[in-house]
Amino acid sequence: MHLATYVGLLHGGEGTLADAYDMIRAGHAEEKEVARTCRLLAAQCREHVSMLAPIVERYGEHRETEPERLHADTLPSTRSGGVGLLRDLQDLLLLATLVDCTWTAVYQAAQALRDHDLIAAVSACQPETKVQLAWLTTQLKAAAPQALLVAK
Amino acid sequence: MTDRIADIWGERTPHTPQQPWPVRVDTMLDEGVGEAAVSWVPSVCVLCSNGCGCEIAVAGGRMVGIRGRAVDRVNHGRLGPKGLYGWQAANSPDRLTRPLIRRDGVLTESTWDEAMSLITDTSQHLLAESGPLSHGFYSTGQMFIEEYYTLGVIGKAGLGTPHMDGNTRLCTATAAAAFKENFGSDGQPGSYTDLDVTDAIFLYGHNMAETQTVLWARILDRLAAPNPPVLVCVDPRRSNVADAAEVHLPIRPGTNMALLNGLIQQLIELDAVDHDWVAAHTIGYDDLARTAAAYPLDKVADICGVPARDIRRAAEIFTTAPSVMSTVLQGVYQSNQATASACQVNNLHLLRGLIGRPGSGLLQMNGQPTAQNNRETGAGGDLPGFRNWDNPEHIEQLARLWNVDPLKIPHWAESTHAMQIFRYAEQGSIRLLWIVGTNPAVSMPDLARIRRILADERLFVIVQDCFPTETTELADVVLPAAMWGERTGTCTNVDRTVHLSDKAVDPPGQARSDLDIFCDYAQRMDLRDRDGNPLIGWHDPEGAFAAWRECTRGRPCDYTGISYEQLRAGGVQWPCNDAHPDGTERLYTDGVFPTAADECETYGHDLLTGAGVSPQQYALFDPAGRAMLKTAHYQPVDPSSGDYPLVLTTGRTVYHFHTRTKTGRARQLNDAAPGPWVEVNVDDATRLGLAEGDLALVETENGAVRLPVRVARGRPGTVFIPFHYGTWDDPDELPRAANELVDTVWDPVSKQPQFKLAAARITRLGPGAHPTPAPANTASAPAEPEPSLAAAARGPREGGA
Numbered sequence: 001m002h003l004a005t006y007v008g009l010l011h012g013g014e015g016t017l018a019d020a021y022d023m024i025r026a027g028h029a030e031e032k033e034v035a036r037t038c039r040l041l042a043a044q045c046r047e048h049v050s051m052l053a054p055i056v057e058r059y060g061e062h063r064e065t066e067p068e069r070l071h072a073d074t075l076p077s078t079r080s081g082g083v084g085l086l087r088d089l090q091d092l093l094l095l096a097t098l099v100d101c102t103w104t105a106v107y108q109a110a111q112a113l114r115d116h117d118l119i120a121a122v123s124a125c126q127p128e129t130k131v132q133l134a135w136l137t138t139q140l141k142a143a144a145p146q147a148l149l150v151a152k
Numbered sequence: 153m154t155d156r157i158a159d160i161w162g163e164r165t166p167h168t169p170q171q172p173w174p175v176r177v178d179t180m181l182d183e184g185v186g187e188a189a190v191s192w193v194p195s196v197c198v199l200c201s202n203g204c205g206c207e208i209a210v211a212g213g214r215m216v217g218i219r220g221r222a223v224d225r226v227n228h229g230r231l232g233p234k235g236l237y238g239w240q241a242a243n244s245p246d247r248l249t250r251p252l253i254r255r256d257g258v259l260t261e262s263t264w265d266e267a268m269s270l271i272t273d274t275s276q277h278l279l280a281e282s283g284p285l286s287h288g289f290y291s292t293g294q295m296f297i298e299e300y301y302t303l304g305v306i307g308k309a310g311l312g313t314p315h316m317d318g319n320t321r322l323c324t325a326t327a328a329a330a331f332k333e334n335f336g337s338d339g340q341p342g343s344y345t346d347l348d349v350t351d352a353i354f355l356y357g358h359n360m361a362e363t364q365t366v367l368w369a370r371i372l373d374r375l376a377a378p379n380p381p382v383l384v385c386v387d388p389r390r391s392n393v394a395d396a397a398e399v400h401l402p403i404r405p406g407t408n409m410a411l412l413n414g415l416i417q418q419l420i421e422l423d424a425v426d427h428d429w430v431a432a433h434t435i436g437y438d439d440l441a442r443t444a445a446a447y448p449l450d451k452v453a454d455i456c457g458v459p460a461r462d463i464r465r466a467a468e469i470f471t472t473a474p475s476v477m478s479t480v481l482q483g484v485y486q487s488n489q490a491t492a493s494a495c496q497v498n499n500l501h502l503l504r505g506l507i508g509r510p511g512s513g514l515l516q517m518n519g520q521p522t523a524q525n526n527r528e529t530g531a532g533g534d535l536p537g538f539r540n541w542d543n544p545e546h547i548e549q550l551a552r553l554w555n556v557d558p559l560k561i562p563h564w565a566e567s568t569h570a571m572q573i574f575r576y577a578e579q580g581s582i583r584l585l586w587i588v589g590t591n592p593a594v595s596m597p598d599l600a601r602i603r604r605i606l607a608d609e610r611l612f613v614i615v616q617d618c619f620p621t622e623t624t625e626l627a628d629v630v631l632p633a634a635m636w637g638e639r640t641g642t643c644t645n646v647d648r649t650v651h652l653s654d655k656a657v658d659p660p661g662q663a664r665s666d667l668d669i670f671c672d673y674a675q676r677m678d679l680r681d682r683d684g685n686p687l688i689g690w691h692d693p694e695g696a697f698a699a700w701r702e703c704t705r706g707r708p709c710d711y712t713g714i715s716y717e718q719l720r721a722g723g724v725q726w727p728c729n730d731a732h733p734d735g736t737e738r739l740y741t742d743g744v745f746p747t748a749a750d751e752c753e754t755y756g757h758d759l760l761t762g763a764g765v766s767p768q769q770y771a772l773f774d775p776a777g778r779a780m781l782k783t784a785h786y787q788p789v790d791p792s793s794g795d796y797p798l799v800l801t802t803g804r805t806v807y808h809f810h811t812r813t814k815t816g817r818a819r820q821l822n823d824a825a826p827g828p829w830v831e832v833n834v835d836d837a838t839r840l841g842l843a844e845g846d847l848a849l850v851e852t853e854n855g856a857v858r859l860p861v862r863v864a865r866g867r868p869g870t871v872f873i874p875f876h877y878g879t880w881d882d883p884d885e886l887p888r889a890a891n892e893l894v895d896t897v898w899d900p901v902s903k904q905p906q907f908k909l910a911a912a913r914i915t916r917l918g919p920g921a922h923p924t925p926a927p928a929n930t931a932s933a934p935a936e937p938e939p940s941l942a943a944a945a946r947g948p949r950e951g952g953a
Contacts, residue, residue: 032571032896033903037761040787082579135763142565142572145314150285150581 003109008061010106011052013099018045020075020095024088027078031085034139041132048125055118082151086143093136100129156233157824160806160929161361161369166377169349169511173370177229180236181209181217190216194720196643196651198294198521198636199234199809201324202364203645205723206231208239208637208656215242215637215657223722226344226649232365234809234821239637241817242657247618248632249661259630264662264672267629272676274612278584279311284562288315288573288582291531292589293323293520296641296653298696299666300522301703302688303588304530306670309554310679310687314562315582317533318526319590319810321570322905323519326485328527328534329902330494330516332754333782334502336747336775337538338527339708341739342477342513343725344647347371350511352382352473354466356497357408357483358517361392362806362930368393382473384466386411387483388801389831389872390865391931399466402867403456405799406488406909410786411463412496414452417444418467419503429505433743435773436781440499443783455786457867470500475511482519482803487908491901492759492784499781508740515646520810522643528709529700533567533903536700537707538746538753541566542767545750553703555681566764569903570596571896578605586614588666589633593622594811594878597894597905598854616669619813622878633666634659635814640693641667642719648726648736650711652719667693705729708739708746747775759784762900789909792869796852796911798836799870802890803908806930808876816881828857828877828888829926831864832914834935836871840914844934847920852912855892860924861916865935871912872932 021042025035075095078088103126110118156162156178165174181187192207197218205224209217218239220229251267252259278286289307291300307316328338335341347353347370361368374380375396385397386408394400403411419425420441430437453460470476478501484493494516506512518524530536539546541563551558568576574596576582585606596602606613606626615627618635638659644650659665664672671688679687690696694716704711710727713735718724725735746752755770757763759782792799807824808815815821830850832842842848846861850871859873866872873890882888897906926932 031575033762033898033900036897037900040761082581131758131761131763134758134765135761138565138762138764141764142568145564146285146576146581150282152580 003106004060005062006102006106006109007052007056007059010099010102011049011056011061013095013102014045014048014052017095017099018042018049020092021045023075024078024092028085028088034085037135041135044128044132048128051121051125055121082143082147086140086147089136089140089143093133093140096129096132096136100126100133103129156236157807157820158929160233160365161372162230164376165373167348167373168377168379173228173348173373175222175228177220177222178231178236179217179219185209185211185216192219193654193656194221195637195653195656196521196723197231197235198643198653199238199814200232200364201518201521201523201646202226202366203521203643203649203651203723204231204235204366205651206235210656213657215239221722225723226645226647227366230366230369233807234815237818237820238809238815240819241814242635242637244619244817246620247660247663248620248624248630249663250632251662252630254628259627264664267631268672268676271614271629271673275584275677282583284311284313285315285581286583287311287313288577288585289313289317289531290570290573290585290587290590290592291316291318291526293318293320293518293523293526294589295522295525295531295666296639296643296693297525297529297700298641298693299670300525300529300531301536301700302667302670302696304536305554305688306674306679308530308535308561309550309556310674310677312560312562314565315568315573315576316531317568317570317573318531319570319592319595320520320523320526320532321903322595323482323485324523324527325533325904326490326494326899326902327480327516327518329491330498333491333495333756333759333901334498334779335740335745336752336780337708338534338753339538339739339746340515340646340648341507342515342647343737344370345737346477346511346513348374350381350475350477352384352469352476354384354470354476354478355393356386356478356480357485357487358479358481359387359389359391359393359803359931360479363481363804364517365806382469384469388867388870389931399462399469401456401458401462401466403458404867405801405870406789406791407456407786408484408487408493409489409496409784410447410452410455412493412500413444413447413786414449414463415467415470415500416440416496416503417447418449418464419471419500420444422467422471424471425503426505429743430503433505434502434779434781435775436783440781440783443785446785471504475509476501476506477511477513477515479515479517481517483908485902485904486906488789488906489784489787490899490904490906495759495782499783502779502781505743508738508743513738518646521645524644524646528644533569534753535563537704538709539707540753540755542755543750554687555683555685556687557682571898571903571905574602574605577611580610583610584612584614586616587623588616591621591623591811591813591878593626594889594891595875597891597896597907599889599891600855601896616666617813618663619817620880621811621813622880631669632661632663633669634663638663639665639667642697644726649723650714650719650726651723652716654720667696744777745775745779747780748777749774756780756782757901759901760787791909791911793911796913798912798914800850800852800893800910800912801870801872801908802875802894803872805874805876805927805932807927808874810876811878812876825925825927827925828859828874828890829862829924829932830859830914831862831866831872831926831932833866833868833870834863835868837861837863840916842914842916845920845924847917849915849917850893850912851915852893852895852910854895854910855887857888857890857892858886858917859888860920860922862924862926862932863935864932871914875907
């Protein structure tokens with residue numbers, strides 16, 4: 001059974017995403033709205049991590065380590081300026097997308113297993129991940145023209 | 153007339169719900185001027201958001217006085233202290249009368265041709281080099297429809313920049329945002345007449361007694377007669393509203409959302425939901441109820457720091473009163489979770505179906521007299537006529553109307569809000585910033601940063617105003633503008649009443665109307681439509697109004713039935729069209745809301761993060777005329793910390809408007825509140841060794857100001873500073889503006905800055921040289937009145953609440 005691999009991917013992915021939000025918050029402190037919301041979303045991801053704890057305990061957790069395999073790398077650093085912010089938002093979008101589709105895969109398995117606890121965990125967390133994606137997309141759409149056309 | 157500085161709300165004219173609000177005409181004329189010697193010009197007061205119909209007295213080509221219009225539906229003849237005395241500023245000797253250009257670092261008098269040529273040369277150069285995203289416009293809540301709309305067309309169809317907003321972002325953005333989230337579109341549902349018959353009034357963060365004195369007088373007249381409404385006041389300060397209320401909830405700053413979720417939970421627990429109405433006219437009830445369930449009474453009382461029994465009593469009033477009016481202002485809009493909280497006030501009404509009926513409705517207040525028009529016309533962060541930037545058909549309508557390519561109209565995202573415009577200017581990507589009729593160097597958060605941005609040599613700053621201000625001091629070009637009474641135009645108040653303000657006198661010197669200035673710019677820039685015709689096809693106010701009417705055809709704010717002639721007889725409420733030739737008193741009387749996907753102004757946002765809802769997502773749950781019961785959980789904020797143990801809130805005093813550009817130049821108003829102060833709760837003052845009249849240092853992480861202390865009646869742990877006071881008339885040149893202290897933080901949905909939640913500390917510097925210049929008859933009243941102060945504090949209230 002490979003569910004443990006996916007639970008591990010999710011558990012690790014939410015933690016990585018939380019760290020990434022924190023890093024963007026610190027690196028773009030002058031972008032007040034981005035910084036403030038990243039603080040909120042980092043806390044949300046950590047809440048997801050703790051909601052996953054009993055699931056991890058039940059199924060175990062297999063962390064994928066081979067670099068060519070799908071797993072979320074922590075962001076090395078943040079960039080600066082308008083284009084830098086755009087690129088960092090894209091990185092966050094990629095990480096959040098990975099988390100989102102992992103939730104989807106786990107949800108499918110949870111239904112097949114008829115695991116009510118796991119179904120409840122996904123139902124509580126994945127809608128918030130979807131809002132995170134929508135927020136990142138909203139920010140990206142607003143920031144792109146200025147960054148790509150007129151930013152210094 | 154009595155001294156309306158002492159007697160803020162004037163004589164009582166009591167009435168019951170069965171009687172009309174009596175007429176009381178307030179008049180003020182210059183000393184020695186008789187009524188026989190003047191002619192009267194119809195107008196509307198623009199010194200608060202109430203929008204009182206008035207007439208300007210003219211003699212010898214000068215404004216010499218004012219009186220309220222007896223026939224006007226808004227005020228029945230009354231005027232407040234600002235309206236009665238504020239007009240005198242027009243005659244102030246320090247008006248701007250010549251354009252100024254900065255030469256070798258000094259603002260120097262120039263001609264209009266020189267100033268406009270410099271502007272258009274710079275504008276053309278930047279457009280060629282960087283395109284329209286190099287241009288930003290930051291306007292006001294003070295212009296007229298004709299001026300806003302012209303500016304909006306210039307920016308959105310002529311230049312093609314999304315960087316247009318008004319200082320309405322600071323005062324009224326959340327009102328609009330909450331309407332859009334719940335009802336699909338901006339638009340005030342209620343009417344002031346609802347206050348005449350209602351059974352209960354809830355005022356959330358709204359010190360109406362000081363911010364809209366004539367509206368408060370309307371309530372005082374009910375309170376002085378049989379069958380008065382019951383009042384509930386949510387405000388950490390002990391305002392005159394709180395004094396008159398049956399329940400006062402002085403909640404901990406930042407906890408509105410917890411209180412409102414708690415009230416919704418109580419309403420459900422008390423089984424007061426009108427389930428049939430909710431099922432027929434709303435979506436989202438299950439989510440709302442699930443969220444509210446997490447806010448039981450004791451928990452809410454603990455979060456908000458007020459007794460559970462008081463919250464319970466407020467909930468009982470809301471659930472049992474046959475009709476309820478709710479009003480909301482800056483205590484919600486400028487605090488934590490602004491839009492989410494304002495939406496919960498709307499939700500409370502939706503849960504009981506208390507909307508669109510006499511005595512039941514909402515007044516999500518505006519901060520300024522013409523703020524509504526900035527929201528309607530497209531000069532600010534919205535498209536004209538409440539159109540949806542994300543709806544291609546709405547963009548197509550505008551493109552047809554203006555005869556331009558749809559892609560010319562920036563609609564790839566929401567318009568850039570004011571805080572982001574200043575951020576782009578700070579980063580050097582906006583290089584031309586045109587500021588009209590506002591004073592960000594006093595009114596924006598973190599003034600040191602705003603000064604730095606405006607002074608940056610990379611930014612070309614145009615300031616269009618009537619007076620020298622802290623902001624004109626930082627301009628590259630200053631354009632002298634005509635004031636109220638010196639130009640013609642229309643504006644719309646909080647209850648959708650449209651008024652005409654006719655030109656009464658000529659502007660001084662070479663000052664020109666805002667409309668003339670914008671038309672001149674459009675002509676010099678040679679802005680044209682798709683067929684090569686001038687984009688701005690009008691030259692005077694009535695022509696601009698006709699164009700605006702056409703823009704509103706078929707939209708919720710339909711002006712097509714309104715003419716200048718009709719407005720000269722008194723105010724009219726939109727929508728006014730063939731179907732409603734006399735206007736419309738209330739919206740949503742049939743419980744149908746403009747939420748259909750093809751009609752709504754926005755597809756909405758997540759209230760917690762501001763994440764946008766996509767058209768595809770919206771189509772999946774298309775409310776199709778039903779209101780949306782949106783919700784969110786309370787997000788705790790604890791701004792105070794070890795070094796900064798107090799919470800600073802900023803706000804208004806009754807005698808001043810905005811940054812006192814006008815009210816500071818009216819003798820009576822200036823004398824009534826000549827300088828700023830800091831209010832400290834009496835227990836805190838004792839603990840900190842502060843006495844009335846002491847000079848204190850107030851500090852936050854952003855800055856420090858030195859102010860005289862008023863030992864006052866606010867909530868323990870909070871301090872209050874009025875935000876009106878900048879430096880232009882400051883003899884001491886000590887830092888004193890409240891916004892030196894405020895950090896740059898804004899609501900994720902409405903983008904309204906958070907002025908009412910800063911961590912602060914206060915230290916005694918020593919005894920002050922003068923008595924603290926704070927009014928004693930308002931929320932600023934001293935906690936333990938000294939004999940002289942006590943007399944002033946009592947005086948006005950004896951006739952009132």
